[in-house]
Amino acid sequence: MPKPVVSESARQRRRPTKSGMVLSEELIVRTALRMLREHGSAGLTVRRLGIALGADPSTLYRYFTGMDDLTLAIGDLLIGQAMADWHGTGDWRADLRELGLRIHAAYLEHPQAAVLTANRISGKSHEVAADEAILGLLRGAGFPDRDVVRIYHAFIDMTLAFAALDAASLALPEEARTADEEIWQATYARLPAATHPNIAAVAPLLVAGMNDSAYPAALEMLLGSAESHLTAGPGAA
Template sequence: MAKRVVPEADRRRRKPTKQGVVLSDRLIVETALRLLHEHGREGLTVRRLGAALGADPSTLYRYFRGTDDLTLAIADELVGRAMRGWRTTGDWRADLRELGLRIYTAYLAHPEAAVLTASRVSGRANEIAADEAVLRVLRSTGLPDPEVVRVYHAFIDQTLAFAALDAASLALPEKARAADEAVWRATYARLSPDTHPNIAATAPLLVARMNHSAYPTALDMLLDSAEAALRGA
């Protein structure tokens, strides 16, 4: 059964933990991000989190209904970090490009958290603010709302999909990631043009590109499509 979440005002009146800190939603989320970085997704447990905070694990249920509720809070924190300092300039394309790169970068700064949260919809304040901002920028172009929503959908899903894909690679053990990256040079670049003419013809280009994220390219392609729709409208 889900446990009652104590209002924020009541939480602030709690005594400091054994480590001399007063618990808050934000402190718990930041500690969870650190544990994900240090121990991976399997290491994020209520018991380990309580130990890191110097608090009884059961105390955490005064702030979150469970680990899934905490996961949604982590997702919202990553979006919030992306949004901090972002301002519109009046150039809709530049604004969306910057915001997409900010969200992508914020997630990749915490690969384990990104893999855990990129597929989730939190419905929390930062996520809602980001969605409102993207829709505001797109609607300012004069595109009809069905087209606005089509581009918005592609923009959000593409950003989070690339964040999850690239974060999963970063979250691999270093040896496994290095082995994957070496395949392009060690295998693809050595294929015979007699058996694989197209790979052989493009091998140097593949080696140069394939170990880097395609997100900036994909983002520009999406914005090109939106710009073409705007010209057509």
């Protein structure tokens, strides 16, 4: 017989921990997010999390089935932060652009967490709410449902892929990240036109832009393609 679902209020610890905190699911997730930011994924364990909360580590299993469940909750929190106070304007392209940029930015605020969670599917409340909003924008714009799913798939995968890529760079030690960024100036900008004519022709542009995220540009390309398809009508290829 399956175990009954225990509500948040029923799981909440009635007495404060040694540190004076009353445990809750949200408090555990936010503490784990802080630990990831400060110590990286290797520093987030049940034992260390229990110490940070001033609670017996086993208490955490009243709220999460394990560290993987907690990881999914962290990813859901990031999406919740991205969606906070967002309201649609009725302009599907502008709204979708804002949602994409919000999600991307929320992950980059917590690069260690983004590396762990950007490729995961949680099915938790904030993720579901974001998906409902994105699908609603596309259906409200008049896209056929098959196109809605196709564009949604491309939009969310591209957004999370860029979030993971850009977060991985931010999560590098500063020395390694700086060395990577300097390669464009130290190597590419110095290649001679005789042997590398194409690189040499655009070298100043590479130096100026390649250390910035390409997500905003890629997002505009996706939205522009989607809008062109919508304008062309049902018979478009």
